[in-house]
Amino acid sequence: MPRPICATIHMGALKHNLERMRRAAEGRMLWAVVKANAYGHGLLRAMRAFKDADGLAMIDLCDAQAVREAGWSKRILLLEGFFDESDLPLLEKYDIETIIHNREMIQMLKAHAPYHSLKVHIKVNSGMNRLGFLPLEEKVIKEELIGIKGVQVMGVVTHFANAEPSYLSENPASVSKQLARMGRLAQADENVCMANSAATLWRHEVGGDAVRAGVALYGASPDDKISSKELDIIPAMTLSAKILAIQEVNKGEAIGYGSRFITKRPSRIAVVACGYADGYPRCAPDGTPTFVEGQIAPIAGSVSMDMLTIDVTDIKDAHIGSVVELWGKNVPINTVARACGTIGYELMCALALRVPVVEDEN
Numbered sequence: 256m257p258r259p260i261c262a263t264i265h266m267g268a269l270k271h272n273l274e275r276m277r278r279a280a281e282g283r284m285l286w287a288v289v290k291a292n293a294y295g296h297g298l299l300r301a302m303r304a305f306k307d308a309d310g311l312a313m314i315d316l317c318d319a320q321a322v323r324e325a326g327w328s329k330r331i332l333l334l335e336g337f338f339d340e341s342d343l344p345l346l347e348k349y350d351i352e353t354i355i356h357n358r359e360m361i362q363m364l365k366a367h368a369p370y371h372s373l374k375v376h377i378k379v380n381s382g383m384n385r386l387g388f389l390p391l392e393e394k395v396i397k398e399e400l401i402g403i404k405g406v407q408v409m410g411v412v413t414h415f416a417n418a419e420p421s422y423l424s425e426n427p428a429s430v431s432k433q434l435a436r437m438g439r440l441a442q443a444d445e446n447v448c449m450a451n452s453a454a455t456l457w458r459h460e461v462g463g464d465a466v467r468a469g470v471a472l473y474g475a476s477p478d479d480k481i482s483s484k485e486l487d488i489i490p491a492m493t494l495s496a497k498i499l500a501i502q503e504v505n506k507g508e509a510i511g512y513g514s515r516f517i518t519k520r521p522s523r524i525a526v527v528a529c530g531y532a533d534g535y536p537r538c539a540p541d542g543t544p545t546f547v548e549g550q551i552a553p554i555a556g557s558v559s560m561d562m563l564t565i566d567v568t569d570i571k572d573a574h575i576g577s578v579v580e581l582w583g584k585n586v587p588i589n590t591v592a593r594a595c596g597t598i599g600y601e602l603m604c605a606l607a608l609r610v611p612v613v614e615d616e617n
Contacts, residue, residue: 258528265491265617267616280450280466283463284448287312289301289318294604298322332353333346336353337353352375356388370404376448378413379440381415381433411448415458455468494529494582496581498527498575505518512559525566531559538596541554545586548577
């Protein structure tokens with residue numbers, strides 16, 4: 256019998272969230288971002304759920320090939336571009352669009368021209384300072400790319416560092432400051448893609464004719480101060496495991512490695528078949544919520560490699576074999592992430608390969 260832990264991917268939630276972001280996009284083209292194995296949800300599974308998206312955006316060329324070979328016929332965009340000149344023939348063969356974000360990439364394009372049809376997007380650095388050309392360079396870069404035979408410039412792409420409502424406009428790299436830095440490009444109605452999930456949901460001043468929906472498609476709010484329920488998005492992943500054992504311990508007993516948790520009363524401590532080797536964060540502090548038999552049960556003691564312990568003293572129905580939700584509908588992933596000093600994105604992507612994944616249509 257397999258170890259009693261699994262991640263359930265809710266296909267209906269993925270489809271619902273796509274439709275929700277479609278409404279938020281207000282008629283603009285919608286790229287569904289499926290990088291990092293679709294944020295841990297499974298690339299080909301997400302491809303099926305997002306069949307009504309206008310295109311898929313990802314990082315790896317091998318993933319682009321995989322979705323093409325699995326039947327995806329719509330647009331595909333590589334968000335970090337290509338990495339080597341050997342990628343160029345494959346871009347054409349599979350009709351994959353690519354970001355261009357530095358002059359070395361342009362030199363590679365020139366060295367291997369002409370092309371039958373190679374579609375590129377110019378990445379503009381509007382203030383996040385990761386990838387891209389300065390906004391003032393865009394016109395010259397576009398002319399240079401158009402001059403390469405067979406290269407088709409599809410438009411401009413940028414990214415926001417802080418599009419959440421809780422981020423103040425006077426702070427560095429706010430949306431207003433990034434838009435100001437974009438200049439005339441920020442006013443363009445065509446061939447510009449700026450909005451990520453947060454900007455699509457909350458920043459109506461962000462224009463362009465395309466958006467990129469990422470974490471919101473998977474049911475996590477891009478701002479951990481605003482719940483998924485408030486946004487009408489549904490968590491698409493439930494991580495759950497069963498109780499393996501229950502220890503009856505006296506007041507003053509220590510639980511787990513490092514003896515971090517000391518019982519303050521006679522307690523029932525349940526041992527759950529999930530640990531940091533499954534992707535649950537080892538840094539989860541005492542009190543991080545789980546959900547069992549209809550009630551919240553706090554973590555009690557350090558998370559170990561294969562197990563964690565929770566306090567079920569007040570949950571009489573908790574027993575060996577009870578299913579414990581580590582995150583999902585009842586315990587938002589952002590709640591767990593906040594307790595651990597991180598973000599829901601990281602927890603989704605960190606789901607370990609050893610965790611069985613099942614899907615349902617609900």
